[in-house]
Amino acid sequence: MKTKSLLLLFLVSLQSLFAQEIVGSWEGDLSVQGTKLPLIFNIQKNGEFYLSTLDSPMQGAKGIPVKETIYVNNELKINAPNLNLKFEGLFKGETIDGTFIQNGASFPLILNRKKGDAPVLNRPQEPKPPFDYPIEEVIFVNPKDKNTLAGTLALPKNKKDFPVVVLITGSGAQNRDSEIFGHKPFAVIANDFAQKGIGVLRLDDRGVGGSSKGTTEDTSANFATDISAAVDFLSAKGFGKIGLIGHSEGGLIAPIVAVQNKKVQFIISLAGPGIPIDQMMLLQSQAIAKSQGATPAQIEASTAFNQKVYAYIINYKGADLKTDFQPFVKEEFKKITQSQGLSESQIDNFVAQQTQNITSSWYVYFIKFNPDLYWSKLKIPVLALNGSLDVQVKATENLAGIQASLAKAGNKKVAIKELPGLNHLFQEAKTGATAEYLTIEQTFAPTALNTMSDWILGLK
Incomplete structure (x- = not known):
C-alpha cells in the first residue's frame, strides 16, 4: 500500500463511510423555463480525492471535466468554473437534494442514482411487511x-x-x-x-x-x-x-x-x-491502517500527523479557526508527502476538504x-x-x-x-x-x- 493513502487516515471518522456510497453516477432533470434538461454527474474516488465529470445528454456533451469535487459530512460540492456552474447538495442515501447554480441563476436539482449503477445486495434480515404488530x-x-x-x-x-x-x-x-x-x-x-x-x-x-x-x-x-x-x-x-x-x-x-x-x-x-475522543480516533486510525496492510512505520507517521491535527483543534484559542487551520494543515501535509510528487491542486483539494470537515462545529465539539x-x-x-x-x-x-x-x-x-x-x-x-x-x-x-x-x- 502506498504511503500517501495511509498518511491521510486521520480523515477516517465515524462519518466517512458514507463517502463510499456516493461514488457512481447520479442523474436528475434541471427545469429551466418549462424545459427539462437531463444532467448526469459521474463521481469517482482516487485515493482520498474525488473526481467528477458531467454529462448533458440533450446537448450531446459527455465526460465534461469538473475542477473540484468535495464531499464532507454528507454534503457534496461540485465546482466547474470553466462552465461557470456549481452544484451543492445533501446526500440522503437514495437521493442528493441540492441546488444547481450557473451564471448567477439558481435552480433546485434532485439527483437519483443512475439505474443499474447500484449493486444488487442481498439483505436477508431486512423486515418485510405486513407486520404482525402495531x-x-x-x-x-x-x-x-x-x-x-x-x-x-x-x-x-x-x-x-x-x-x-x-x-x-x-x-x-x-x-x-x-x-x-x-x-x-x-x-x-x-x-x-x-x-x-x-x-x-x-x-x-x-x-x-x-x-x-x-x-x-x-x-x-x-x-x-x-x-x-x-x-x-x-x-x-x-x-x-x-x-x-x-x-x-x-x-x-x-x-x-x-x-x-x-x-x-x-x-x-x-x-x-x-x-x-482524540484518543479513540488515534486508535481508530491505527486499527484501520493495520487492517489495510499498513507497516508499523506508516502507522507511526500517520499517528504523529493525527496527533498534531487533533492537538491544534483542541488547544486553539484564536478567533477564526477555519482561516488559521488551513495554512497549518497544508504545511504539515506537505512535510509528510514531499517525496510523493503530489501536484499543488491535489494538495489544495485535500486541504480544502479537511479544513471544511475538521473546523466544523460538529467536529470541534466531537474531538474535544x-x-x-x-x-x-x-x-x-x-x-x-x-x-x-x-x-x-x-x-x-x-x-x-x-x-x-x-x-x-x-x-x-x-x-x-x-x-x-x-x-x-x-x-x-x-x-x-x-x-x-x-x-x-x-x-x-x-x-x-x-x-x-x-x-x-x-x-x-
Whole structure:
C-alpha cells in the first residue's frame, strides 16, 4: 500500500463511510423555463480525492471535466468554473437534494442514482411487511431547537406494560433505519424487539426523510436535545419504562441525554466511546491502517500527523479557526508527502476538504469530547457492548473506559460485554475491516439482538 493513502487516515471518522456510497453516477432533470434538461454527474474516488465529470445528454456533451469535487459530512460540492456552474447538495442515501447554480441563476436539482449503477445486495434480515404488530408514524417538535422530527414507533401486540427504547444513530445524517451499505440495522432491531415485547422509536436525523433541517452549527449536544424531546414525547404518550440505545456517536449522545433527562431509565451503548475522543480516533486510525496492510512505520507517521491535527483543534484559542487551520494543515501535509510528487491542486483539494470537515462545529465539539464527563454521573442500568473486531471504536479500551466511569458514579447496575467476532456494525465478520461492511449479508448478529433484548426484559 502506498504511503500517501495511509498518511491521510486521520480523515477516517465515524462519518466517512458514507463517502463510499456516493461514488457512481447520479442523474436528475434541471427545469429551466418549462424545459427539462437531463444532467448526469459521474463521481469517482482516487485515493482520498474525488473526481467528477458531467454529462448533458440533450446537448450531446459527455465526460465534461469538473475542477473540484468535495464531499464532507454528507454534503457534496461540485465546482466547474470553466462552465461557470456549481452544484451543492445533501446526500440522503437514495437521493442528493441540492441546488444547481450557473451564471448567477439558481435552480433546485434532485439527483437519483443512475439505474443499474447500484449493486444488487442481498439483505436477508431486512423486515418485510405486513407486520404482525402495531406501527405508528409519528412527528413531533424539539421545543429547544424548534426543529421537527419524524419517525416510526413499533409496539408489541397485545401488551399493556412494556419497555420502550429510542434508537440513536451514529455520525452523519442517517434515516430512521440507520441505513448504510444497503443494511437497515435499526429496522432489524425494531422488528426483533417488537416481537419480543419491547417498543422501539426510531427517527430520521435532522435534514433526512421527514425531519426538518438543522443548522451548520449543530453538534452532538444539539442532537442530544432531539433524543431528549423523543423521550418526552414517549412519556407524554403514557410510556414509563423508557430507555436509550445509541450506536457509535449515538453511544456518546445517550449518556448526555440520560444526565439531563431523568425520564431515561436505562441505556445500551453499542460501540459507544468510553475514552476521550482524540484518543479513540488515534486508535481508530491505527486499527484501520493495520487492517489495510499498513507497516508499523506508516502507522507511526500517520499517528504523529493525527496527533498534531487533533492537538491544534483542541488547544486553539484564536478567533477564526477555519482561516488559521488551513495554512497549518497544508504545511504539515506537505512535510509528510514531499517525496510523493503530489501536484499543488491535489494538495489544495485535500486541504480544502479537511479544513471544511475538521473546523466544523460538529467536529470541534466531537474531538474535544470526553465521555467520562457524563458516564461518571449515571446510576441507571447500563449495558455496554462492543464487537471484538471493531476497528472504529476499539472494544478493549472503550469498554474499559465506560466501566471505569460508571464505577466512579458508584453504579452497580452495569453489564460490560465484548462480543466475539463482531465488527463495528455488529455483523459477524472475518477481520472487522470497513471494506467488509458492504459484502456481509448479515445486518445485525442474532447474538447481539438477543443480548440486548434479554437484558432489557430482565430489568427490574
